[in-house]
Amino acid sequence: MAKQNWLESLKAAKKTALVQDGKRKVHYLFSDGKEMAEEYDAKTHELLVRKWRQKSSLGAYGQWEFEVGEAPLSGSALQQDFLKESSANPVFIRKDTKTSFQWRIRNLPYPKEVYNVSIDKTDRCCVIRTTNKKYYKKFSIPDLDRCQLDLNDSALSFAHANNTLIVTYQKPKEILSIEEGLAKELKSMKTNADGDVECKTQ
Template sequence: MAVQSWQESLKAARKTSLLQEGRRKVHYLFPDGKEMAEEYDMKTCELLVRKWRQKNTLGAPGQWQVEVGEPAPSPTVVLDTDHIKESSSNPIFMRKDTKSSFQWRIRNLPYPKDVYTVTVDQTERCCIIRTSNKKYYKKFSVPDLDRMQLPLDSSALNFSHANNTLIITYQKPKEVLAVEEELQKELKKMKASTDGDVDCKTQ
């Protein structure tokens, strides 16, 4: 999907908007049945949450998949009598954008900054985090660039480390900023419900 066609599909989506607790919550229903839900800070217009879902093979709505925002808590796995659950000290990977950049945070990574390298893999269209002590490895894509078929640019990527958190920042290309600006204009023109009763059903 190129820049133009992603912009077109945003326009073609059936949108409903709700203003609640200082957030603008927007629900998109695309012609192919996919749904996207976004939440913006009403003061700054920053994207706080974006999640997707699509119908399963039986036509029932699937689970929401979080793209931006706090990941959904994973269910505690209990194995027989040994109550094994995910350790709270495991690294937690989440995306939290700013107006000008995509940003990912990985909490619970205590190693100093010089242990990490973050690179771009053009063929696999992903970013890769490695540590020289072999304690952490992660590949992740940038769905926004995939949707617009934009190349990954290693010069747009940088990272910092503070408070046991690795922060990776990727400057948004001008094409992404233009689409986001256009979308904000459209969302501001939309009539928004404030009573919590939003109809998201298909017609």
């Protein structure tokens, strides 16, 4: 079963964990050489960051690709103002809750009735359109892809407040079951205390 395969691959991955700055940071190294790093709130256990990277054909590590959360601005990026995106551009970020996948698109000032959020089952993705043709976005849900789960129209909803469109997809029971299994696995791991070691994913 695909669901089981993903949980088994998480369990089989080489893992290191530490608690630092109120976050539990977990690093996974998979048998195919891919790396995944996650950060959880140490108190609520909510997922804050999930990012991936893999080696190129020459053996060098590529950039971290963020699946959940957003990359922190580095000092060099802050200095290069001329390269910075306009602060008025829409910013698309995934930020999950315990029971749902959630995406926030900031800098979208249009009223709620302008947005249309739907599922494209052929391409296995969610689609955001606006009737004023000002914004269009297609995005997949990697968690469902990894477990080969179908997208369900009734799980999708959206809201709009403070110039931010919030798209919510209720997690199916299979995903909740995997997250519960992973939480048990992580709790059983020895975790280095705050500040004892550097997280090797940094």
